[in-house]
Structure formats: C-alpha cells, structure tokens
Amino acid sequence: MPKKQLLLNAFNMNCVGHIQHGLWAHPRDRSTEYNTLSYWTDLARTLERGLFDGLFIADILGVYDVYQGNVDVTLRESVQLPVNDPLLLVSAMAAHTRHLGFGVTVNPLSELPYLLARRFSTLDQLTQGRFGWNIVTGYLDSAARALGLPNQIAHDERYDRADEFLEVLYKLLEGSWEDGAVRRDKAARVFADPARVHKVRHQGRYYQVEGYHLSEPSPQRTPVLFQAGTSGRGQLFAARHAEAVFVSGGDKAQVRQSVQSLREAAVRAGRRPEDLKIVLGVTAVTGATSAEAQEKHADYVRYASPEAGLAHFAASLGLDLSHYDLDEPIDFSPPTQSIQSAAAAARQKGWTRRQLLQQYKLGGRHPALVGNASQVADALQAWVDETGVDGFNLSRTVVPESFVDFVDHVVPELQNRGIYKTAYTEGTLRHKLFGQGDRLPDHHAAAQFRHRVEPASAQADSEAALA
Template structure:
C-alpha cells in the first residue's frame, strides 16, 4: 500500500514596504515605471492593498523609523537627495483606508515603543483592530538611531539591552490593558436595560514599574484579537530573549541558507526556553525577487534595475544601521568594527567579515543588501521552496524595487507556480490575522506570557 505524501508546507508571504519613497532598494525611485513618489496619496495605498489581496498575501508589513540617517558623511545630504526613508510618514494612519478596501489582507505596523506612552498606544492599536475586524499586527521596535533620541529630547540613544528592559515592561502594561481590563462578556449592549458595559466586568489596571506608572481603564472594549499579532526583528542575544517571551512572528535578514537555518533554530529555541512551542513563532526573511517569463528576460530586467539603483545610497543606509560612517574610509581600506547602540546583527556582520567600502558598494549594487532571486517563475519557485525546506523558514517579507511592478510580477508569475505545486494557498482562510497565520484562536494562546494577564 502506497504511503500518503504529506502536504507541502504553505509559504507565508508579506509585502515589505514603508510610508516613504526609498525603502530597501535605494535609487530605484528614479525608474520611469516606479510610482513610489505617490506615497502621499491614499489611492496609492488602497490600490496596493487590493493588489496584494489579489495575490492572497498574508499581510502588508510596513516598516518605520523615528529619526533620520545622518551617520554617512555626518549629514542628511544623501538621504535627502536619494530619499532614503526621508521623508517618511506615519504608517498607522494608512490602515483604515486599506482595511475598508479589502477583506482579508493583514497589516503589520511598525511602532517605536521608546517614544510613545503605552496607554495611548494601546487605544490606537485596539481601534485599528476593531476597524480592520482583527487584521492588525504590531512590529515591536525600540529604535536604534541617535538622531531619533535627540529629536525626542534625549542626549543619546539608550543602551541596547536597556531598551529591551524597557520594552519588556512596556509589554506588561499593554497586556494588562488589552487582556485584563475588560472581561470577554463586559459589553452587554442592552438598550432596554440601559446598560452598554457592565461596570463589574471592567477593571482598572495598576502598574507601578521602573519605567512606567499607569493607573486607569483601557479606553476600548475588547477588539477581535485583543492583543494584535506581535512581530519583532531583533536577533541579538537580548533580542532573542525578548522574542522568546513575546514575539509571534520574527523577521530576519539572511545571507545564506546555512546561517539562516541557525538563526531560525535560535528563534524557535528561544520560544521553547520560555515555555512555548517551537512553532509558536513564525519566521520570515526579507527577500528581493526579479522574475520574468524566462530566465533571460528576468536577467535583462535585473540589468535594467541596476542602471537606476544607487549603491552609495544603500551604503549610506547601512551606515546608520551600524553607526559607522563608511564614507571616511578609502575604497579598499579595511573597515574597523566599532561597538555602538545601533542594530547588533548589522555590526556583527562587520565583525565577522573583512569588509571594505568597495565590497559594501558591490553588495549594495541594487541599493540594498537582501538576497535577490532572479529567474523564471519555475526557477524562483524552486528557490523559494528550497529556502523554506533547508532553513525552516515559514515565509518571506517581499521587498519592492519598482513600485508596483515588483509585486505585480510576483503575483502574476510566481504565485500561480507556487499554487500549482501546492506550496501556496489558493484562497484565504476565515477569521482574524492571528487565525489566518496560525489556524488557531483569535487570541493569544494560553502558553504566551500575555495570556497570564487575563482577568480570571
């Protein structure tokens, strides 16, 4: 008797974007088919959301920064000329319009907890979760730019691990508000009895901590998910501890399959260490894809994109990620590692490799440093499946190079090929974003630390 073949693991997919012109692959805003300078118009975002829903994307993951990239040349000249995430608008304000124009697409929103009181942030996210019918996730960041710290009244950026200490407490406050302030059946909505919410089922939270002192009621009734899906991108030792306790989706930047598998394994181990299941965290990797009807056409498009990309802008962005001004080095002069409070995974890359500015410029030829897959639909699908199978990844955050062409090409060429192979869904599941990603309850699972804050 033939043994049944187990179904293929379905690839999860987010579109990776930002409420700005230049996001990851810098310089390509100059491409004649790129429309990213229209980012200020709601129609631009509504049409993008509808496009992604046509492609059955799980979510639109919107990055954000508070501050500017002023490390390269100790100035903002290159970021302003090449629009390297400057100007940048608020990502959360986009959601209502996009949610109204779609039914299933999720929204992963980046918000820096270092500079926003948790009490007000809790209301903003609950409001969006209500308006989207439970399709909101939060990408938890603590910031890494000195320019942001100074703009917010600090003399310098708070030390890296100390920011995570603050983040742990910030989440405690949010869990108390989202999970513990209103009981599930607090809302009666009974006009005859003149009772909308039952007072004995709505509770004041009291938090007296090192960083926050909060006493009050959550201003929103329970939203479909209560706590939004929690995304996080830290891969330092302290970041992994934080992920193991809080994250449901982790975003990593891989450069090869072996190293990526190690990262994925560490993320899953961090969950187990905190009493959770290894698969309680879904892991996504940032990725560029250039696809054409044939391999030859795909590489021709790659060459076209290269002619518009700015390697220097990419290096200027990377300077801010590491806290090192690469402009001060000669082209072939070895770059010295300098400890900073910037992104730890970026500085670790410099520690472990013999980098020069010339090598960095070569790496950033497409304006960014993510892995780029180039080929026919079949070749791209082969590579995507290979990355999933060999690393344990759950999915990808797909960047845009030329907007919206990058997403249109992927949806028209790659998605049908993945569906034909059984590696990608052919329809959305019902329910909230959490239910779609994990095929489980809309709320945090019992083993998640946030669930312990629910009212008994």
C-alpha cells in the same frame, strides 16, 4: 503529509526609498506617490489578489545622518526620508480588502502604553482583527536627540523598557475588560457591565499607569506581535513576546542558525517551537521568461544607488563608512548603540567599502532572486528547506511593478506546487497564521494578565493580579 504552506508578506514603508534605494528614479516607479491614498489602496488590492498574508510596514524615527556626517545622500536619494506615519494607512487599505493583514512598525519607547493601547484596539476593530504590531526599540542617535534624549538608550536597556511596556499593554488589552463586559442591551440601558470592567494599576521601573482601558475588546485583543531583533537580547524578547520574527541574511547557514536559536529560545520561555513564524527578507525580480527577468534586473541596476544603500547601512552600524578607501579594511569593532546583528555580520564577513557597494548594486541589502516563475519558486523552496524559515517578507524594487510581477508569475507557480494557499482562511490575522483562534494562546506571556471569571470571594485577589 501536506506540504508546508509558505507565508508571504509584502515589505514596504510609508516613504519613497525603503530597502532597494535609488529606484524611485525609474520611469515606471510610483513610489513618489507614497503620500496619496490611491497608491496604498491599489497596492492592497494587488496583494489581496495574490493572497498575501500581510503588508508589513516598516518605520523609523530619526534620520540617517552617519554617512559623511550629514543627511545629504539621505535627502538626495530619499533614504527613508521623508517618512510618514504608517498607522494612518491601515484604515484606508482595510476598507478596500477583506483578508489582507497589516503588520505595522511602532517603537514603544516613543509612545505611552495607555494611548497606544487605544490606537491598537481601534485599528483591530476597524480591520476586524487583521492588525499586527511590529515591535522595534530603535537605534538611531538622531531619533534619541529628536525625542529629547542626550543620546540613544543602551541596547539591552531598550529591551528592558520594551518588556515592561508590553506588560502594561497586556494588562490594558487583555485584563481591563472581561469577555462579556459589553452587553449593548438597549432595553436594560446597559452598554457595558461595570462589574466586568477593571482598572489597571501598574507601578514599575519605567511606567506608572492607573486607569481603565479606553476601548472595548477588539477581535484579537492584543494585535499579532511581530519582532525583528536577532541579537542575544533581542532573541530573549522574541522568545517571550513575538509570534512572527523577521530575519535577514544572504547566507543560508547563518539564517538556519538564527532560526534554530529563536525556536530554542521560545522553548526555554515555555512556548512551543511552532509558536514562532519566522520570515526572511528577500527581493524577487521576475518575468514571463528568464531572459525577461534578467533584462529587467539589469534595467533596475542602472537606476539603483549603491551609495544610498551604503548610507543606510552606515546608520545601521553607527559607523561613517565614507572615511574608508574602497579596499581599505573597515574597523567594525567600535561599540555603538546600533543594530548589533548588523555589526556582528559585518565583522564576521570583513567587508570592504568596494564589496559593500557591489553587494548593494540593486540599492539595498536584500539579495535579489532573479528568474522566471519556476526559478524564483525553486529559490524560495530552497530557502525554506535549508533554513527552516516559514515564509518571506518581499521587499519592493520598482513599484507597483515588482509586486504585480510576483503575483502574476510566481504566485501561480507556488500554488501549482502545493506550497501556497489558493484561498484565504476566514477569520482574524492570528487565526489565519496559526489556525488556533483569535486570541493569544494560554501559554503566551500575555495570558497571565487576563481577568478570569472567579467566585465573588476571590475578586479582590483577581483585582490585585492586574496591579
């Protein structure tokens, strides 16, 4: 029986400090060059050399202003501030690669579906089908205020709005233009067949749209759908829409439970367990030998900022942790509109501020796998075997060193074990991930909005289905 092949994404953000905070100050780190094209195109080439499935680009709207009630630590340590638009990076990196996929975070609640559909189709066309969308619904009160709201929308309602947003998007991407609508027939002077392009009419609770999708169909139509919410409502959303789900956690039993719950939810939604690829956030510090890796880790820790990691986590909770003494019990119970899974984990563990600072000694929440290639590969295999995840989102430490080290040391070891590809599969990102073609499968929620070829007498009914 063939061995399970790991999926690997690089986890990054269009900013200086992403997950492991403070390491921007390391002498070999280049993350302050985040606002140059060469920084990103160099990274893309490195990842493609390592046969990474994709670059997963996080994003956030708003600022981390909960810790100490201000943005002082956030600005000093560049805790995801400043942060630039992630979508604008994709075209440049795609021009320097042939296979690397791009999963880009966009909050639908800050967008209009009619306009976002065009941007997504454009990027899917320009990348020849290598584009994916990581769907987040936000949680920061600072973002809500910046967008003109008095406070953040309630947690479950954010997902209700996102559900309807996706319905509109599916109508535009999947249903407005039929397959074969674009003819490019110069002799007949017909670029697109008007009979096969359809107006979308949507009158919903949150969105009202009447119009034709502005872009012709892209290779995947709908980009590959990523999602990161693991709360109860988040899992329902993932079960209906997601193709890949990003989970986090340092406890294998907890991660295994999340994986099982997500797959069971997918089945209840009429899908198959294997329709979800589940990837775990990890950090790896590696080298030619175990001693080299340990020395490198110790070196990184000297530059990391645990307090910046705490400021990041405080915003995730919506709770100012600076008010607590090092060993004082923290009250994680007050309800907020923050990340529910983070609050639940904090309550369960009963963390103190001292424990959190120790946990963030490398600057962030992902525990580090430290060792030579064999040791890191052993750890990755153990996570897969004991939790059922399909692969990993590899967060950065010192850039580009951490990704180069992983490609040079760990990737060959994974290949030697037969658990990582030695060449890319041709085709779109969706086909590379699932091996079943470019488009979403017929049992996905998007399929009901496709315009199917029907007899002329049934055309009126078909048009109504898009309304």
